[in-house]
Amino acid sequence: MSRRRFTFGLGASLLAAPILGLLSGTTRADTSKLSKRLVLFFSPNGTIHKHWRPTGSGTNFSFPAGSILEPLTAHKSKLVVCDGIDFHATDNHEPGMAAMLTGNGDAGSASGGMSIDQYVAGRIGQESRFPSLEFGVQTSAWGGSNQTRMSYLGPGQFVPPEDSPTGSFQRMFGDLIGDPEDIERAIARKKSVFDLVGGELKDLQRRVGKVEKDKLEEHLTAVRKLEAGLTGGAGSCTAPVAPMQLSPHVNDNFPEIGKAQMDLLVMALACDMTRVASIQWSHTVGPVVPSWLGISEGHHSLSHMDDGNVSGVQQFVQAERWFAEQFAYLIESLAATPDPEGGTLLDTTTLVWCKELGDPRMHDCRSVPMIIAGGKYFPLGRYMNFGGAPHQQFLVSLCHSVGLDNQTFGDASKGTGPLPGLA
Numbered sequence: 001m002s003r004r005r006f007t008f009g010l011g012a013s014l015l016a017a018p019i020l021g022l023l024s025g026t027t028r029a030d031t032s033k034l035s036k037r038l039v040l041f042f043s044p045n046g047t048i049h050k051h052w053r054p055t056g057s058g059t060n061f062s063f064p065a066g067s068i069l070e071p072l073t074a075h076k077s078k079l080v081v082c083d084g085i086d087f088h089a090t091d092n093h094e095p096g097m098a099a100m101l102t103g104n105g106d107a108g109s110a111s112g113g114m115s116i117d118q119y120v121a122g123r124i125g126q127e128s129r130f131p132s133l134e135f136g137v138q139t140s141a142w143g144g145s146n147q148t149r150m151s152y153l154g155p156g157q158f159v160p161p162e163d164s165p166t167g168s169f170q171r172m173f174g175d176l177i178g179d180p181e182d183i184e185r186a187i188a189r190k191k192s193v194f195d196l197v198g199g200e201l202k203d204l205q206r207r208v209g210k211v212e213k214d215k216l217e218e219h220l221t222a223v224r225k226l227e228a229g230l231t232g233g234a235g236s237c238t239a240p241v242a243p244m245q246l247s248p249h250v251n252d253n254f255p256e257i258g259k260a261q262m263d264l265l266v267m268a269l270a271c272d273m274t275r276v277a278s279i280q281w282s283h284t285v286g287p288v289v290p291s292w293l294g295i296s297e298g299h300h301s302l303s304h305m306d307d308g309n310v311s312g313v314q315q316f317v318q319a320e321r322w323f324a325e326q327f328a329y330l331i332e333s334l335a336a337t338p339d340p341e342g343g344t345l346l347d348t349t350t351l352v353w354c355k356e357l358g359d360p361r362m363h364d365c366r367s368v369p370m371i372i373a374g375g376k377y378f379p380l381g382r383y384m385n386f387g388g389a390p391h392q393q394f395l396v397s398l399c400h401s402v403g404l405d406n407q408t409f410g411d412a413s414k415g416t417g418p419l420p421g422l423a
Contacts, residue, residue, distance in 0.1 A: 034403045035375040036339075037269060037349040038120050040101070040278040041330060042150055043323040044286050045093075045303035046357030047369050051317045054081055054383045061383035068317055071324040072371075075331050077381040078346070080372040080422070084385040085394050086358075087365035088414045093284040096356035096365045098146040103392040103410015106155055110408050113155035116395050119409070121276040124402055132276040133268050135168055135261040136161030138288060139280050141249055148283040150356075161280050165243040165260035172268055173239040237271035254282075255292050258326060266333045269345050279330075281323065284356050290319045303360035327353050331373050346374040350401045370394060377401040378423055386422075390415030397422050 052068045054061040061081070063070045072079060090099045098104075101115035111119050117132055125131035134151055142148050144158045151159035162168045205216045243260040246253045258281060265277050282288045285300050295302070295315050302319060305312030334346035341348075353371040358364050368391065372378055378401065395409040397418040408416050 031403075033376040035348055035350040035377055035401050036124075036341075037275045037277075037345070038117065038124075038398065038402050039265070039269070039276075039330075039334075039349055039351045040117055040150075041281075041327055041351065041353045042100075042278070043281045043320075043326075043353070043355065044284045044357075045300055046355055046360040047320060048313065048316065048361070049359060049367060049369075051313075052320070052369055053083060057383055057385070059381055066317070068320040069324055069371075071321055071328050072331075075328060075373065078331065078335075078373050079382075080378050080380055081383040082370040082372065082386065082394065082419075082422070083383070084367050084387045084389065085370055085391050085419075086388045087368060088390045088392075090365045092363045092365075093357065093360075094145075094147045096368070097148075097150060097284040099365070099391075099410075100354060100356045100368075101150050101395070102152055103395045104414065105410035109410055109412065110406060111410055113152060113157075115150060115152040115159070116398060116409065117151055117276050117278050118153050118159060120399060120402055120404070121274075123404055125274060125276045128272065128274045130171075130268070130274040132159075132278070133168075133172075133265065133274045134159055134161035135265050135277065135279045136163040136248075137258045137261060137279070137281045138248060138251075138254060138286070139163055139283050141287075142283070147285060150280055150283075151278065161278070163248040163257075164246075165257060165264060166245050168261060168264045169242050172264065172271075172273060237267075237273075240267065251289055252291055254288055254290075259329070262326070262330050262333065266330070266337055266345065269334075269349070270337050270340070272340055281326070290315075290322065293318055293322060295319060306361060327371070327373075334374060347376065348374075350375040350377065350398060352398065375401060384421065386419060389419055393417060393419040394422075 047068065054063050054067075054069060056062055063073050063076070069081070087096060087099050087104075090096055090104065101117060102113060103111065103116075105111045105113045107113050114122075121132035139148055139161050140163050144160055149158040149160065151161070153159055162171065205213050208216070243264070244256075246257055246260075248257060258279070261279055265279055268274050268277060282299070287298050287300065289296065289298050295318065297312070297315060299316075299319055302312055302316035305316055307313060331346060331351065334349060334351065335344050337345045339345050339348050351373040353373070355369050356365070358366040358368045366388070392408070392410045392412070392415040396406060396416075399406055399409060400418055400423065
């Protein structure tokens with residue numbers, strides 16, 4: 001066998017590995033309640049619990065007037081508000097940011113130090129045009145570090161979000177804009193790659209048993225779907241009007257950039273360009289000033305106001321209510337967008353609002369607020385307090401919601417299995 005043919009054969013075998021079980025890893029269960037997508041929504045600097053917590057418990061709860069979560073009242077039946085989840089052996093801003101989605105995993109852990117979005121993308125995103133898409137809102141003015149990044153391919157391997165809606169648009173639809181002849185040539189080059197992979201998979205089919213042949217045929221169908229997706233995702237999507245160009249580093253552009261990024265995120269899901277996406281609003285200790293709310297103090301500074309500074313606390317609550325309104329907007333956008341295979345995107349997506357701190361005045365990672373919205377895997381319309389359970393179990397539960405069967409995520413010494421009672 002020539003070196004060239006060996007390399008191509010190896011590529012086809014690796015591509016088929018998740019289907020044939022040639023590589024170790026988790027698999028997806030076949031159940032109608034599983035989500036097809038995972039979407040993460042991050043806002044920084046923790047919360048003040050007495051202004052965040054709902055009243056009541058279980059299915060009998062409400063958001064008090066003036067509280068941080070009151071803007072989510074109309075969506076209460078679509079939520080699981082999760083309280084009492086701790087980042088064990090982790091405190092302060094930067095460690096909390098690094099641990100939030102990795103579960104403190106390292107290269108020796110089952111998740112290999114990856115963040116949950118990248119771990120899930122490696123298992124349910126490989127048949128998508130983009131395994132994952134990361135949208136940012138003013139995340140990079142301070143460069144890339146544990147303080148500004150939440151997505152990891154491995155220990156210290158950051159996955160930087162795209163802070164510019166124009167950049168996000170170009171990545172998503174760049175193949176569909178410009179000179180028509182250049183577009184055709186670019187698509188033809190990419191199709192030739194799929195032709196090669198398809199041919200090698202067909203060759204692999206002749207060398208395996210009947211069960212594997214049937215699985216490979218399903219996989220070939222997915223490859224053909226990817227090829228069709230070169231013209232805009234699911235085949236029915238065309239390039240929309242490009243978003244307005246805004247400087248991603250101007251403080252006062254924060255709301256407009258965030259809305260444009262959320263709209264592009266929803267569009268990416270609707271076009272089936274990806275099954276895993278995230279939107280990261282700023283970063284821990286971020287310097288954003290909520291000037292559009294008439295506030296002149298930075299969000300991080302406001303998060304450290306003690307109860308004696310009544311005005312400062314009120315301004316922090318006001319800023320956090322604004323983030324709740326943005327989460328509500330994303331819920332509404334997903335609920336208003338049909339899933340290409342039936343229902344709405346919200347019906348088939350696990351959406352999570354995550355944070356990196358509990359009480360920022362204490363610089364701790366206890367009772368870190370987490371909210372799940374949408375999907376059918378978790379019974380919705382509940383407020384639950386998990387009494388200090390490790391967040392590694394929360395991450396395992398999210399994996400299970402999209403059909404994976406791993407029993408650990410991150411540091412297994414802190415906790416194994418899913419979060420009891422969540423599903």
